[in-house]
Amino acid sequence: DVDLGDVARAELETGAQDAVFDADTGDVVGPAPSEFGPALYRVNAVLAAQVTSFEDARDDLVAEYQRDRAARLIETQLQPIEDLLAGGATIEELADETDMQLGTLDWTQQSEDPIAAYPEFGARAASTEPGDFPELAELSDGGIFALRVDEVRPPQPEPFDDVTDEVAAAWRSAETGTRLLAQAEEAAAQLGEGRTFAALQLTPQTETGLIRRGFVDGAPRDLLVTAFEMAQGEVRAFAAGEEAVILRLDSINAPDMASEDSTQLLGTVTDQVSGGIAQDLFQALANDAQARAGISLDQQAITAVHTQFAGGL
Numbered sequence: 001d002v003d004l005g006d007v008a009r010a011e012l013e014t015g016a017q018d019a020v021f022d023a024d025t026g027d028v029v030g031p032a033p034s035e036f037g038p039a040l041y042r043v044n045a046v047l048a049a050q051v052t053s054f055e056d057a058r059d060d061l062v063a064e065y066q067r068d069r070a071a072r073l074i075e076t077q078l079q080p081i082e083d084l085l086a087g088g089a090t091i092e093e094l095a096d097e098t099d100m101q102l103g104t105l106d107w108t109q110q111s112e113d114p115i116a117a118y119p120e121f122g123a124r125a126a127s128t129e130p131g132d133f134p135e136l137a138e139l140s141d142g143g144i145f146a147l148r149v150d151e152v153r154p155p156q157p158e159p160f161d162d163v164t165d166e167v168a169a170a171w172r173s174a175e176t177g178t179r180l181l182a183q184a185e186e187a188a189a190q191l192g193e194g195r196t197f198a199a200l201q202l203t204p205q206t207e208t209g210l211i212r213r214g215f216v217d218g219a220p221r222d223l224l225v226t227a228f229e230m231a232q233g234e235v236r237a238f239a240a241g242e243e244a245v246i247l248r249l250d251s252i253n254a255p256d257m258a259s260e261d262s263t264q265l266l267g268t269v270t271d272q273v274s275g276g277i278a279q280d281l282f283q284a285l286a287n288d289a290q291a292r293a294g295i296s297l298d299q300q301a302i303t304a305v306h307t308q309f310a311g312g313l
Helices: 014-021 055-086 091-097 119-127 160-192 221-227 261-295 301-311
Strands: 026-031 039-042 235-238 243-248
Touching: 014 026, 014 039, 039 235, 055 091, 160 235, 160 243, 221 235
Parallel strands: none
Antiparallel strands: 026 039, 235 243
16 A cells, blocks of 8 residues: 555556546545555546746746755765865864854754754764764755864853833733633623623623534634533633633534534545544454464565655655
């Protein structure tokens, strides 16, 4: 079972193109030719073709060309740079003898220097100690770097004068949230006793027909999660950053199993369960056959081959 991913007609073998692209979602067609011999094809989804004019794509194409050109130039310099490092060259000598640029920064997990934004740089910096031999490493966009840790300083608090505004803003935010939540909890208790929103000088926003995967514009992300934990008639107050929300659940509707959303969800779950059962049965049969035949298979080698197939396709 190999996942081909998203493929265009021209990427398939000639004898398989018509069969696959004439099929509907969920159809299984074949046997038809493939790179590895006759195969069955299952169509998981059909993606509509998209056409982009050259004028619209020009900027992206130029950027892609520049990235490819830069990657090729970097590739030609990899070996000379590694040879210099192997010969004991320092970071400063690399900058003098190659196109690499020299830079120094006080690195922490919160550093905002451009190179510090790369997770590869952060991981290497965190695992390097003073005196370690500089090694060449790659960045996610194809760049390269080598680093040396000159000094590791013990943690220390930032000067208060530097963080006064941040501390004040954080205190105001926390205090605002705490006081609003206390007011909201008091109002929620009164609503639970039968008082109305109008009596508490509150203007409610009413939403109906919401499902678990629904969306309420402007509402905190925890709103629907909280709502589906509540009982009918229950009132709750909860914090949402610097705000507080009062939520009353007026009614619970039975799911409409005939709706398009429910039908799709049920079909997805059914396919997943069926696929899981089929895989379990196949595995049980394979294990029984292996046990009776007295053979063993190297699962690591099989997985490696499958991975190569998927990567090649």
